[in-house]
Amino acid sequence: QQQVKQSPQSLIVQKGGISIINCAYENTAFDYFPWYQQFPGKGPALLIAIRPDVSEKKEGRFTISFNKSAKQFSLHIMDSQPGDSATYFCAASKETSGSRLTFGEGTQLTVNP
Amino acid sequence: NAGVTQTPKFQVLKTGQSMTLQCAQDMNHNSMYWYRQDPGMGLRLIYYSASEGTTDKGEVPNGYNVSRLNKREFSLRLESAAPSQTSVYFCASWTGGLAGKDEQYFGPGTRLTVT
Numbered sequence: 001q002q003q004v005k006q007s008p009q010s011l012i013v014q015k016g017g018i019s020i021i022n023c024a025y026e027n028t029a030f031d032y033f034p035w036y037q038q039f040p041g042k043g044p045a046l047l048i049a050i051r052p053d054v055s056e057k058k059e060g061r062f063t064i065s066f067n068k069s070a071k072q073f074s075l076h077i078m079d080s081q082p083g084d085s086a087t088y089f090c091a092a093s094k095e096t097s098g099s100r101l102t103f104g105e106g107t108q109l110t111v112n113p
Numbered sequence: 114n115a116g117v118t119q120t121p122k123f124q125v126l127k128t129g130q131s132m133t134l135q136c137a138q139d140m141n142h143n144s145m146y147w148y149r150q151d152p153g154m155g156l157r158l159i160y161y162s163a164s165e166g167t168t169d170k171g172e173v174p175n176g177y178n179v180s181r182l183n184k185r186e187f188s189l190r191l192e193s194a195a196p197s198q199t200s201v202y203f204c205a206s207w208t209g210g211l212a213g214k215d216e217q218y219f220g221p222g223t224r225l226t227v228t
């Protein structure tokens with residue numbers, strides 16, 4: 001039973017375009033939502049995270065949008081670059097922290113030059 | 114400061130063989146985790162250790178055992194490997210929210226194939 005569902009499974013974007021990855025969750029007890037980025041042959045690394053008291057968080061070209069009523073959150077990558085090509089995982093935790101994470105299935109992003 | 118290290122990087126086992134995956138962190142974190150990563154299934158928690166001396170089951174613990182040897186080291190043991198355990202295994206440790214950092218740091222992974 002996947003508690004956090006992520007889409008799309010793969011995404012191809014042209015350089016300079018906007019990449020959008022979506023996640024939906026069922027458990028209303030989730031209260032911390034990070035995104036992790038993974039390059040081939042490496043472990044995942046935290047990219048950006050949000051708590052449900054805000055609807056949007058921006059760090060550079062990366063933005064999380066959060067819709068509590070719809071139980072959905074998304075990652076937007078503006079001005080996508082070939083160096084952004086990686087696998088992205090959304091996650092959720094019900095412990096107000098990143099201590100116990102439930103991950104989505106992952107999205108493989110390819111940014112063409 | 115090496116972060117989270119894992120050994121070995123690659124391993125091939127025959128069905129029924131046993132092995133231990135090693136993990137160590139040098140960041141003085143209390144909590145450590147073992148995940149497996151399979152295509153299309155994301156990262157699934159096998160076991161975790163909230164602090165030295167404690168371990169708890171995660172989402173997919175069957176077929177695995179763990180040992181929190183000390184604060185630095187957390188090992189994962191496969192007693193009798195099965196082809197279904199072919200996967201990439203990641204160890205992680207959690208910053209604990211100290212100094213405003215709330216992040217799990219991951220090791221480079223162990224690619225395990227069971228034939």
